[in-house]
Amino acid sequence: MAAADARAICPELITRPADLAREAAALAGLRRWAGRYSPMVARDGPDGLIADISGVPHLFGGEAEMRADLHARLERVGLTLSSAIAETRGAAQALARHGGGILPEGAAKEGIASLPVSALRIGSDVAEGLARMGLNRIGDLTDLPRAPLARRFGPALVLRLDQALGLQPEPVSPEADAPYFGVRLTMPEPIGLEADVMSGLARLLDRLCSTLAQHHRGARRLRLELHRVDRETAQVEIGLARPMRDPERIAALFAKGVSQVEAGFGIEALRLVAHVTEDLPPEQIGGPRTIDREDALADLFSRLGNRLGFDRVLRLLPAASKIPERSFLVAPAAYSAAESPPPHRGPDRPIILFPPELVTTKGLGQPGHPPARFAWRRMSFTTLRADGPERIAPEWWFDDPAWRSGLRDYWRVETQEGPRLWLYHTPQAPTWPAQSWFAQGEFA
């Protein structure tokens, strides 16, 4: 039913947009919980669960008791549900969506005979076609010859019918649980010494790292929760410059955070979670020394990043732009790989770049040429020779406020005093000509 129709029938209707991601997450949680009834539980469409309970019901005292237990538990948490038990997946699915109940063994055919054909998981066009033929109930279909049915409505209808009646197998394939990388340790007596916490952490890390190794994963961020006796919780979080599962090297990074934790009356439980992990397949070790060096460098970046912040440990990456400021990227070293810049062609570039600084010109030079004498950073210079101009145009597809003054003519200016500067002037800027010279870099 369309929302407009619904609102016409009931003007007080409250509507909210569907949040499919959260619904799927809730269903996944429910699927994990339903593992208490059977090891084989799978999601069935966006709104259902299917469980293979062969050999299970007697543990709950029978099928009826098991279904009653399921209803009682879910109703207690406020969920409305409808469920069915049948010998085939198709029959259970059809019945659960049309009333629910329990079909004893061998009664599937009679049990679903009175259900509408749309309960068979077929498309609405096929269901309409069947209705036009006067076939409204599943029972109307079961006794018809299969060949004309398949020719008129396609093999999918016959397959679904056979699956519901048990003539075709349809197994339940439970999806694997995503591995969870968290461990905890409960102490018999509260602890308060830093050394005790670190030795508890070492035990946790051993267990966590072996779990990580089993799944070929490496931790990227870890959180240690310390539960105190007075129900307070302290947290220590660290980041790693690259995925890692080496207990000793990770423990060293926790030392500073653990030393700052207030223990109060004592800590009674520790919990360690690797909440961000990445793939880390096994690698050949003991090879050339470069692996040691890379490990040492990654350790250094982890240490620096945890104190200074990972956004302050950087690396230069090449970028495709002629604009000096955007001809390279400055990216966090922990989240990027080194790239060798393409070979440089064209005019030289300075070794040091800084934001444009106004240059005070003294005396009039040739128009469009660098001034003969100028002052920069309170030092006065005399131009010895100048190479240029190299004209760089702003990128029209990228509105950069610094480049609104238009074209820039870059000159490499060698001065009598020594420094070799990168000066530019903006011929299009509507300013007084003496104010249009800027310094932006220094050459070797």
Next chain:
Amino acid sequence: MRFESAPSELFALVRHRVHEAEGPGRRSFALLQAARHTEALIWIIPGHAPHQPMLRGLPEGVGERLHLIRPANETDLLWAAEEALRSEGVGLVIAEPEKPLSLIAGRRLQLAAEAGRTTGLMLIREGQGSNAAETRWHCTPIAAERRDSTLHQWALIKNKRETLRAWTVHWNGKTAAVDPVSAACKRHEPAETSR
């Protein structure tokens, strides 16, 4: 049996020690040293400093090995320099402290460099070095008579092992090699070709 050590290369910094460079051309000198090391490079620049190295202007092979650290204050800068010197994965650590280096800081950096078997180069402002430095260089770019020459004057103004000297060199900022210019400031070069 002991071998005579090979005559040290010109401007090669003593390994596993911390050195200082001052003067307006100190960053060029640092980049020459960076080009001569083959391992990872760390350049520590204060977070609020406006300048940064430009990737396309760096000598060959330096850009992909260079890592920038931008600490927020002077204490963090010295701490980061010490940690980097103490790490074995690093070849050369370049740092730009803004305040005068105290003797304690200089000595700590020396100990860290010896422990981590790395080399350090502090780019200091004039007269702000510490006595613990192994060598101190005064670097100034100087004007050249010829168009294709980029001259530098690199003077050794403190040296714990040998004598002081000053050189005038031609270094174009692209390779790991430098040409010393003879005392008469004439570069060794072929006669100018006619156009």
